[in-house]
Amino acid sequence: MESIWTKTVQIPERKRAEGSLEREIAVIGAGMTGILTAYRLQQMGKQVVVLEADRIAGGQTKNTTAKITSQHGCFYQKLISDIGIKNARLYARANQEAIDAYEKMAAELGAACDFVRLPSYLYSTGNEECLKKEAAAAVSVGIDAEFVKETELPFPVAGAVRFSKQAQFHPLKFISAAAEGLEIYENTPVKRVRKNVIYFDGGTVTAQKIIVATHYPIINFPGMYFMRQHQERSYVLALSQCPKLQGMYYSADPDGLSFRSAQNLLLFGGNSHRTGKKVQGGAYNDLRESAKKYFPKNREVCCWSAQDCMPHDGVPFVGKYYYGQRNRFVATGYQKWGMTSSMAASLLLSDLASGRQSIYEKVFTPQRRRVKAAAGSLMQDMAESVKGLAQGWIFPYSKSEGDEQKHWTRCSHMGCRLKWNPDEQTFDCPCHGSRFTADGELLDEPATCCLKKRQVGNRK
Ligand SMILES: Cc1cc2nc3c(=O)[nH]c(=O)nc-3n(C[C@H](O)[C@H](O)[C@H](O)COP(=O)(O)OP(=O)(O)OC[C@H]3O[C@@H](n4cnc5c(N)ncnc54)[C@H](O)[C@@H]3O)c2cc1C
Known part of the structure; x- marks a missing residue:
């Protein structure tokens, strides 16, 4: 099943890696995280190589819905209570800055990637009180947010939290432009990493610094990321003959739906479940039933699904791979908000990998202990x-x-x-x-x- 992104863009193919390569920095994985990080590091004058198991953006990035927003569900109330107001402000700032960074980079690259600024709405059909609290929490961490009663949705809502000046784009048009000047090898699955050597079939890369940007980290020990997060899948329909929305929408309710327009199509998403848990099937059909109810004239153009990593404490892991490891880094656990998260990760990782400090390190460090x-x-x-x-x-x-x-x-x-x-x-x-x-x-x-x-x- 192909997304509308892969149907509309062909990224030029790269050859596979061979033999023994030596580079200053190696990035494993050419999704949004890997490409953005490699791009930043190259801009800083570093010699970077990217190894990709499949094609550029061939993982989850090709199947995202590509909303670029710091609105990560009904989130900031809990975040403030979990990590404190100071750190929650840094989290919000990192994600708000990521939106600006996309706009700047798209202009820098001259990428015609349909980048557009628009508001993002978190709606609920019943829980007005919770939304009001979420709007207040978002304002307290520095986001331009407000509670509103009206939306464009085809059903009544109790209200919504509106974040202004968020964005959306065509992720593959963008990533194709960003990848253009980078040294990337495709169809090169990494089999293992020992110290500063990366092994793949037919060769190795030796690098002073290694960045693991494989979505879910592929190195089990040390780090033990397999103990710290799980994956969740969700499903998307691209529909024609639906109204064009002026905003992006996400539900605060369990089993709620997600909406955004892309050119003349509506991306209609939902039906999340833990990966491996929908053995009875019906995920697409359930979504089709809802689509028919709200947009009776809709025509399905295509459908697809993707999955993302859900960290236990609700904050991505970005930083050193393990205690004391200064030369290996990781970014994972985006909980379906990987557009701003991957940009924030690329800014943080490029600082750390080039020996700089970052104010965001303590918020995202994988070495944190947020047991409660x-x-x-x-x-x-x-x-x-x-x-x-x-x-x-x-x-x-x-x-x-x-x-x-x-x-x-x-x-x-x-x-x-x-x-x-x-x-x-x-x-x-x-x-x-x-x-x-x-x-x-x-x-x-x-x-x-x-x-x-x-x-x-x-x-x-
Ligand atoms: C249905 C759905 C909708 C979403 N919509 C949004 C949205 O609107 N906004 C938003 O912010 N986020 C969204 N997300 C989340 C977002 O799409 C992801 O978080 C993001 O794309 C992850 O990017 P990544 O680079 O970390 O991972 P990936 O894109 O998966 O990249 C990892 C790369 O590593 C490669 N790789 C893996 N193993 C190896 C190996 N052994 N050797 C070499 N390479 C390897 C893979 O092939 C892949 O290309 C959504 C997620 C889902 C599930």
């Missing part, structure tokens, strides 16, 4: 992982509820039991979110290799 904020999700994730590992290792070939003979496989990442996703026709890991085609080919990290033949069970 993380406790609930941590327990839930641990329970999922224990279950998935037990099913994968102890009962690798037995069936469990909902399996219907389709999921007799173990993930090549840590051995968790995979689940068949009938909507996507893929094997998905409920523990950490790796995904594979029906034939066992790797689709999404943190796994770095395909399923072995004997791991693929009878799907018929």
Whole structure:
């Protein structure tokens, strides 16, 4: 299933890496994070190489909805209570600055990427009080926000929080322009990293600094990011014959819908679930039912889905990969707000990798301890992982509820039991979110290799 972005832009192909390369800085992953970070570092005069397993933007970035906003759901009230007002202000500032940085960079590159400023709205159909509190929290961290009663949505709302001067764009038009002058190798999956050497089939890259921008980090130890976040998928329909919206919309309600216009189409999103947990299918059909209800004349042009990493304490991990490691860096855990987060990460990582300090380091550092904020999700994730590992290792070939003979496989990442996703026709890991085609080919990290033949069970 192809997004409207991949349908409308062809990024020129790059060759795969070969032999032994030596560079000052190596970036693993050519999604929005990897490309922005490599671009910044090259601008600072560094010699940078990017290694990409697939194609440029071939991971989640090609399937985003590309709202560029610091409005990250009903978020700032909780953020202030979790990390304090001072740090919450820094978080908001980093994300607001990211919007300006996109505008500046698009102009600098002369990128015709449909960048446009517009407001972003967080709406609710019932919870006016919560929205009013969220608007006040956003104002207190320095965002131009207000509570409003009216929206353009085709159903009544209790109100919405309006953030002004946010933005949207065509992510692949932008990334294509940003990648143009960079040294990038495609179809070069990294298999392992030892000290300052990166290994891929047919060669190595030796670099003084390594930046892991693979969406979900592919190095398990040290760092243990697999213990600190899980992945969630959600679904998008591109619809014609719908009204053009003047703003972008996201719901504060559980199971709410997301809206933005892109040229003459409406991007209609929703139906989030933990990766590997929609074994009954129906994700697209549920969304189609809602689309029909609100836009009866709509025509579906295409549909797609993507997933993102959800950190336990609700803040991305950006900084040193592990305590004391000065030469390896990471950016992950964007919780479906990876446009501003990846720009903020690129600014922070380019400072750290070139030996500078950044005021944002302490907010995003992966070495933080926010045990109270993380406790609930941590327990839930641990329970999922224990279950998935037990099913994968102890009962690798037995069936469990909902399996219907389709999921007799173990993930090549840590051995968790995979689940068949009938909507996507893929094997998905409920523990950490790796995904594979029906034939066992790797689709999404943190796994770095395909399923072995004997791991693929009878799907018929
Ligand atoms: C449905 C949906 C809608 C979204 N909409 C929005 C939105 O409107 N606004 C917003 O801000 N955010 C949105 N997001 C989130 C956003 O799309 C992501 O956070 C962002 O694209 C992540 O970028 P990335 O560069 O970190 O990851 P990716 O784009 O996944 O890039 C990682 C790259 O690393 C490569 N890689 C992986 N393993 C290896 C390896 N072993 N060797 C070499 N390369 C490797 C991958 O192939 C990939 O190209 C949405 C997410 C979802 C799920």
